[in-house]
Amino acid sequence: MLISSRTLAEYRAMFELTDADLAGAILDCAAGGSSFVAELGDRAEAVATDPAYERPVEELARVLRSDRSQCVKMTVDHGNEFVWDWYGTPERRDQLRQEAAERFLADRAARPERYRPASLPELPFADDAFDLVLCSHLLFTWAGPLDRAWHAAAITELIRVSRGEVRLYPLVHRGAGDPVPFLGELAEEVRAAGHRWTERAVDFRFQRRAGVMAVITK
Numbered sequence: 001m002l003i004s005s006r007t008l009a010e011y012r013a014m015f016e017l018t019d020a021d022l023a024g025a026i027l028d029c030a031a032g033g034s035s036f037v038a039e040l041g042d043r044a045e046a047v048a049t050d051p052a053y054e055r056p057v058e059e060l061a062r063v064l065r066s067d068r069s070q071c072v073k074m075t076v077d078h079g080n081e082f083v084w085d086w087y088g089t090p091e092r093r094d095q096l097r098q099e100a101a102e103r104f105l106a107d108r109a110a111r112p113e114r115y116r117p118a119s120l121p122e123l124p125f126a127d128d129a130f131d132l133v134l135c136s137h138l139l140f141t142w143a144g145p146l147d148r149a150w151h152a153a154a155i156t157e158l159i160r161v162s163r164g165e166v167r168l169y170p171l172v173h174r175g176a177g178d179p180v181p182f183l184g185e186l187a188e189e190v191r192a193a194g195h196r197w198t199e200r201a202v203d204f205r206f207q208r209r210a211g212v213m214a215v216i217t218k
């Protein structure tokens with residue numbers, strides 16, 4: 001699986017984050033090389049988690065700095081399914097990726113305690129540990145290799161460690177952005193467990209069919 005590196009600006013747009021949202025204890029789950037935690041610095045008690053943090057630092061740095069032609073190829077192969085008005089150009093997107101990766105690598109070296117290796121559906125955090133739990137580009141993006149049962153268990157775990165909200169983006173497959181057939185059933189299961197599941201349109205635009213995030217309120 002691709003380990004990508006998005007910036008705080010992308011997270012703000014994907015998850016419609018306000019300054020108030022960014023004030024508490026926040027978990028960036030499946031954070032990869034994202035600079036979300038790094039850019040927040042001491043403004044929030046933010047923690048990143050990802051199985052890739054088990055890897056030696058040099059190896060992860062090599063992966064994050066490596067050629068991204070596969071990513072570019074995906075946007076070319078599915079040209080009609082991507083829009084560029086948020087990023088502007090492919091070059092600008094790549095520049096953000098590189099900036100995020102470098103910020104992530106520097107912050108991880110400076111504040112290693114903020115970066116915890118872990119793999120859904122089991123996280124090493126207490127119940128209700130975070131005000132806000134974010135998960136970008138893992139759930140639904142990789143539906144296929146990760147099946148319905150995995151998604152159900154992962155969502156249960158994200159809710160367990162949250163005392164406020166869980167936000168998930170996007171809600172479609174990677175590439176062409178095909179819908180995920182079991183999305184509605186999972187939303188019903190979350191509601192049946194006593195939580196609120198709402199879907200909100202977001203301003204972030206890249207995959208044409210990915211204009212919505214899920215907000216689970218515990």
Ligand SMILES: C[S@@+](CC[C@H](N)C(=O)[O-])C[C@H]1O[C@@H](n2cnc3c(N)ncnc32)[C@H](O)[C@@H]1O
Nearest residue numbers: 003004005006030031032034052119120136137
């Ligand atoms: C496409 S990247 C997204 C990274 C970051 N959230 C972003 O938006 O740039 C997907 C990430 O999910 C991580 N991942 C894969 N399996 C996982 C699991 N079972 N639990 C948590 N993260 C996982 C990968 O290591 C990878 O960093």
